[in-house]
Amino acid sequence: xxxxxxxxxxxxxxxxxxxxxxxxxxxxxxxxxxxxxxxxxxxxxxxxxxxxxxxxxxxxxxxxxxxxxxxxxxxxxxxxxxxxxxxxxxxxxxxxxxxxxxxx
Amino acid sequence: xxxxxxxxxxxxxxxxxxxxxxxxxxxxxxxxxxxxxxxxxxxxxxxxxxxxxxxxxxxxxxxxxxxxxxxxxxxxxxxxxxxxxxxxxxxxxxxxxxxxxxxx
DNA sequence: CATTTATATAAAGATATGGTTATCTAGTGC
DNA sequence: GCACTAGATAACCATATCTTTATATAAATG
Numbered sequence: 646x647x648x649x650x651x652x653x654x655x656x657x658x659x660x661x662x663x664x665x666x667x668x669x670x671x672x673x674x675x676x677x678x679x680x681x682x683x684x685x686x687x688x689x690x691x692x693x694x695x696x697x698x699x700x701x702x703x704x705x706x707x708x709x710x711x712x713x714x715x716x717x718x719x720x721x722x723x724x725x726x727x728x729x730x731x732x733x734x735x736x737x738x739x740x741x742x743x744x745x746x747x748x749x
Numbered sequence: 750x751x752x753x754x755x756x757x758x759x760x761x762x763x764x765x766x767x768x769x770x771x772x773x774x775x776x777x778x779x780x781x782x783x784x785x786x787x788x789x790x791x792x793x794x795x796x797x798x799x800x801x802x803x804x805x806x807x808x809x810x811x812x813x814x815x816x817x818x819x820x821x822x823x824x825x826x827x828x829x830x831x832x833x834x835x836x837x838x839x840x841x842x843x844x845x846x847x848x849x850x851x852x853x
Numbered sequence: 854c855a856t857t858t859a860t861a862t863a864a865a866g867a868t869a870t871g872g873t874t875a876t877c878t879a880g881t882g883c
Numbered sequence: 884g885c886a887c888t889a890g891a892t893a894a895c896c897a898t899a900t901c902t903t904t905a906t907a908t909a910a911a912t913g
Contacts, residue, residue, distance in 0.1 A: 654758035
């Protein structure tokens with residue numbers, strides 16, 4: 646029952662994702678960068694993995710976690726109409742200001 | 750502690766928002782359309798209001814709830830780099846396919 | 854093979870969340 | 884003012900979630 650919506654609802658998990666935007670990281674690096682406990686990091690990483698937002702591969706003794714942006718597809722897709730609405734209102738505001746410029 | 754991320758994490762609340770994309774609705778209409786109980790709808794609406802995703806105004810005996818797309822600004826903003834990454838990989842795939850076309 | 858290092862999992866407790874039922878508040882019309 | 888309707892809130896319960904501590908697995912190293 647883990648999906649992208651729930652996954653990104655948690656600030657700690659957003660921090661992890663934000664970190665992974667900079668490239669793959671090991672659990673240890675994630676722990677160091679975020680300050681969370683190792684078990685907690687592992688748990689959040691598991692949830693991110695189940696939500697298909699990250700994937701991991703062994704690298705020697707470590708485990709590298711990498712971003713999987715396509716996992717956000719559903720979220721991005723759901724958001725699209727709202728984004729358009731919002732953009733629409735911005736555009737309308739812009740046009741309004743342009744009109745004001747013209748007439749003033 | 751109610752923000753847009755948490756607010757949209759709940760399917761019931763996404764249903765409400767999706768409904769409001771079609772224009773303002775009264776609580777009764779929301780209850781009818783979503784099938785949830787009236788108190789439950791009111792609770793979710795309160796959370797959406799606290800997250801600044803909707804606003805309400807009295808309309809006679811009713812209360813109309815209206816979408817506030819700018820409430821999603823933070824979420825959309827956070828998502829932007831991921832969206833670019835994802836778009837980037839799609840573009841890369843496209844280029845790859847184009848290259849394949851050329852060489853095959 | 855024993856030890857060390859890196860990560861995952863389990864167990865347990867505290868808090869948060871979502872749903873229901875019952876009740877309260879506020880408009881509306883007689 | 885009284886009944887009726889729409890909606891909000893309260894109380895309560897069940898479940899889920901996050902965090903920590905303790906432990907297990909697995910790779911590397913001597």
